[in-house]
Amino acid sequence: MPELPEVETLRRELEPHLCGRRLEAVSVRRRDLRFPLPRDFAACAQGLRLETLARRGKYLLFHFEGDLSLLCHLGMSGQIFTTAPPQAGTPRHEHLAFRFSGGRRLRFIDPRRFGFWDRAKTSALGEHPRLCHLGIEPLGDAPKLDGAALALALGGRRCEIKRALLDQHILAGVGNIYASEALFRAGISPFRAANTIRARRAERLADALRAVLEEAIEAGGSSSRDYRRSNEALGYFQHSWGVYGRAGAACPTCTCKPETTGGVRAAVQGGRSTFYCPRKQR
């Protein structure tokens, strides 16, 4: 389940291997990803030099020379590898393969096909329908994610804060894991109405969001069944989860015993699992 830290880890890993290289060939095995691959996808960037690799929210952006960019969203189970397949032959869910100059290859694997790719003019990326409504970039400047910016972005929404954090139009890049973790660190209940987070709470939450995302990037992201790094290494931030996936376990900051208090709780909000400590989070 790639969220911002996993995509940023991927970006950092790919950058030194790919930037400056020419895209020699793109092979397409399946076009029916989350959205159909554009007709000219394989041809549009062929022969162009990759200038920079960027990220916006959970999107990976390949900026080529000649005003062309490729966008990649990993969805739920999307993975990108620069390594060769572990066994000979093409893996079952390898939908795209890119060959860069110098022989460097990039493989896109996505069993659930919730991921997708698109192409756009770099100069018009801001108007791309998937990017134009994205909210605050949590680790960016302008606007820097602080309490005031967060409270403004939440904009008096009456929905639960957990749901608001998952709304990419408010904040870009936070998914289910890091939303739970940030709320836990900030001591804010996931059920609290978003419009009650204004001053001090907003400051705490903004700080918690930035901190948890930065620490996760530092750790190479959180590994799961659906996420491996491009070099097949494992991220290890899952060992630092305070509440996510830990229902019934002792809250790491409480001294109360889970046998008597029930420990970390699990709930469902908007069809998504949420984990929280009812004592610490209000």
Next chain:
DNA sequence: CTTTGGGCCTGGACGC
């Protein structure tokens, strides 16, 4: 405008 819920998709876990 906001909010809510369903749909897409597959592999793995689980119960019988």
Next chain:
DNA sequence: TGCGTCCAGGCCCAAA
């Protein structure tokens, strides 16, 4: 062993 069912959650979209 094998079958059916449920679950994970990224995003979009229709409906209220």
